[in-house]
Amino acid sequence: MTAPSTGAEKMQLVTFRVGDDRFAVDIFAVERVLRFQQPRPIPNVPAWLEGVIDFADEVVPVIDLRTRFELPMAASREGARILVVNAGDDWMGAIVDAVDEVATVTAAQLEPPPPIFRGLAKQYLRALVRRGKEGEPPLVVLDVAQLLTARERIVLEQAVAGASSHE
Numbered sequence: 001m002t003a004p005s006t007g008a009e010k011m012q013l014v015t016f017r018v019g020d021d022r023f024a025v026d027i028f029a030v031e032r033v034l035r036f037q038q039p040r041p042i043p044n045v046p047a048w049l050e051g052v053i054d055f056a057d058e059v060v061p062v063i064d065l066r067t068r069f070e071l072p073m074a075a076s077r078e079g080a081r082i083l084v085v086n087a088g089d090d091w092m093g094a095i096v097d098a099v100d101e102v103a104t105v106t107a108a109q110l111e112p113p114p115p116i117f118r119g120l121a122k123q124y125l126r127a128l129v130r131r132g133k134e135g136e137p138p139l140v141v142l143d144v145a146q147l148l149t150a151r152e153r154i155v156l157e158q159a160v161a162g163a164s165s166h167e
Contacts (some may be wrong), residue, residue: 009107013129015139016083016096019071023096023140024103024129029085033099036080042159046152052160053093055084061160062093068147069120085144092147092156103139105129110141 013024014033032055039051039062048067052059062082066073074080074097082093113125123146129139148156 010104011107013103013105013139013141014083015100015103016081017098017100018065018069018096019074021140022100022137023065023142025083025085025142025144026126027102029087029144031084031086031091034082034084034093036077036082036095039093042162045155045159049156049159050095053082055091055093058091059160060084060091060093061156062095063147064095066095066097087144087147088153092144094144094147103129103131105131111138113140 012027014027014030015022015024017023034053034055037053039053041051042049048063050062050064050067052061054060065071077095079098081096081099083096083099084091084093109129109131110127111130113122113128115122117125117128117140120140124142125140126143127141129141130136131139
């Protein structure tokens with residue numbers, strides 16, 4: 001996400017909350033926003049892999065972003081949503097506390113991410129967007145393709161294949 005010299009190019013972001021933080025992903029990465037449904041659990045997988053759901057005739061793995069980002073569990077999942085996103089060549093679901101809006105930002109509003117932001121390594125981040133009032137926390141633009149390492153993707157593929165074969 002390099003900013004063009006004019007700064008006039010616009011992009012749309014789906015904004016959402018996880019804990020007290022506001023995040024966003026490129027609207028083109030979002031396939032669908034679903035009401036929270038408890039994913040079917042899969043045995044012997046990392047804690048951040050909540051399970052799988054059926055979506056559009058596919059078995060879609062669902063990760064819990066609170067667990068992935070090492071945040072405390074929510075007292076309730078009321079209002080929670082599952083963002084189905086294109087993560088590389090596959091769909092992946094991400095549990096978020098709430099989806100807020102579709103925001104339009106200009107390239108000039110995008111800042112390169114710091115090496116680490118609130119415990120998140122730069123690899124997960126595409127940019128920061130500062131909007132609104134002074135002192136308001138920035139919007140953290142995630143790189144959904146980087147939410148999982150190559151090794152984690154292999155674990156995920158094996159778990160989903162196992163879950164698909166048990167149906």
